[in-house]
Amino acid sequence: MTKVDYELFVADPGDGYGVKFALRTEYNKQLVKSIKAMDWELSHRGWDNYENVWRFDINDYTVDELRRLGVDVPDLEICKQAAEAVSSEDSELPDDPFPVKGKLEVFA
Known part of the structure; x- marks a missing residue:
């Protein structure tokens, strides 16, 4: 097992699809396999070459899979509020929980 640093935040990449989760990690082949195993129809996961992050829809499936x-x-609900704060100039999220930083344990 190895530990991989990660940073999770919400952002609007400006591609017309709205605010999404963005997950920045060090490269790890097993982690990439795990992310690619997510159901695309439910997560709309995708690699953003410009920002070097994985992007995911903000929904219960993605929350569960990222936690897994x-x-x-x-x-x-907090994630949705954070997304609303990002997409609206008038909205602010007190005690914004993002970015979330940590380490993932993955197989080498």
Whole structure:
């Protein structure tokens, strides 16, 4: 096993699909396999070459799958509030939980 640093945040990449989770990690082949195993229809996961992050829809499936990987994801409602704060100039999220930083334990 090895530990991989990660950072999870919400951001609007400006691609017209709205605010999404963004997960920045060190490269790890097993972690990439685990992410690619996620159901695309439910997560709309994708690699952003410009920002070097994985992007995911903000929904209950993605929250559960990221937690299964070991990411410390806040509750879905808090994630949705953070996404709303990012997409609205008038909205602010007190005690914004993002970015979330930590280490994932993955097989080498």
